[in-house]
Amino acid sequence: MRKPCCEKKETNKGAWSKQEDQKLIDHIQKHGEGCWRSLPQAAGLLRCGKSCRLRWVNYLRPDLKRGNFGEDEEELIIKLHALLGNRWSLIAGRLPGRTDNEVKNYWNTHLKKKLIKRGIDPNNDRLAHYSAGAPKSCLSNSNSIRTSPVNFNGDDDNNVGGSDSSMDPKCNQTSSLPDLNLDLTVAPPPMEYVGS
DNA sequence: AAACCTTCCAACCGCAAGGAC
DNA sequence: CGTCCTTGCGGTTGGAAGGTT
Structure with missing residues (x-):
């Protein structure tokens, strides 16, 4: 039986706050992407790595276009x-x-x-x-x-x-x-x- | 104006692949 | 070679926002 990625650690769920976003952005700008597992602790976030990755990839990445599809x-x-x-x-x-x-x-x-x-x-x-x-x-x-x-x-x-x-x-x-x-x-x- | 319904999207969950050991 | 761990993917869900009655 595989362990859940976030174990039973206290992690936030649901919508991300601006502070959380900023922490994630700051951390990735400093250290780059990678090692999502250890990122939350390093960045001071109470999120699981999976959640951080998803937030970055789907929402925070600077190269995202967003807006309506042509x-x-x-x-x-x-x-x-x-x-x-x-x-x-x-x-x-x-x-x-x-x-x-x-x-x-x-x-x-x-x-x-x-x-x-x-x-x-x-x-x-x-x-x-x-x-x-x-x-x-x-x-x-x-x-x-x-x-x-x-x-x-x-x-x-x-x-x-x-x-x-x-x-x-x-x-x-x-x-x-x-x-x-x-x-x-x-x-x-x-x-x-x-x-x- | 309020209650209800529908739509949309951010985020979560479980699984599988692939790499490290 | 087998096991474990991490990452990435696709399906699904929850709730906010907008629309309708």
Whole structure:
């Protein structure tokens, strides 16, 4: 039986206070990320490392974009989800400044409904796309996203098609799927995202 | 104005992968 | 090689905020 990550130590739960945020930011700015296990004590926080990591990754990181998703981002999420399924971290990895949690929430609250409106089953969008009835709006309306072969290789940790042998079989079908005409390379951010 | 309902998002939980020993 | 520990991921939940009656 695995021990809970926070043992029975007295740790805070729930929403983070500004002081806690500041402590975490200060500590990471001084020492960098890493060793989340020991970070709370070192930073003087009554939180478990997991909680600190989540707070940093999802909310405090300076490179986070935040704010509404653009249409390009929406379409990209939809396409990536059709290809990858609920692999939110991979999807988020293709959206600079977005976190897996943010993408997941956005999918569950906005995009699911959007797909349903389009007549696509969001739980089965992959099948829907791959069968004959894929709505044009999903796959062909990709002017904003360059069309070229899927690029998942390189030095990226999120190497999808490569070493990830745990990938579910459906993902391995990608090589035999119809040409989805997807480009998953990260293009330079559109101007609207630069400097805002 | 108040009660109730719905939506949204930050945070938690449990599990699995991978590295260290 | 097996076990333990840490990290990261995805699913789920709780509560605040906004909307409706």
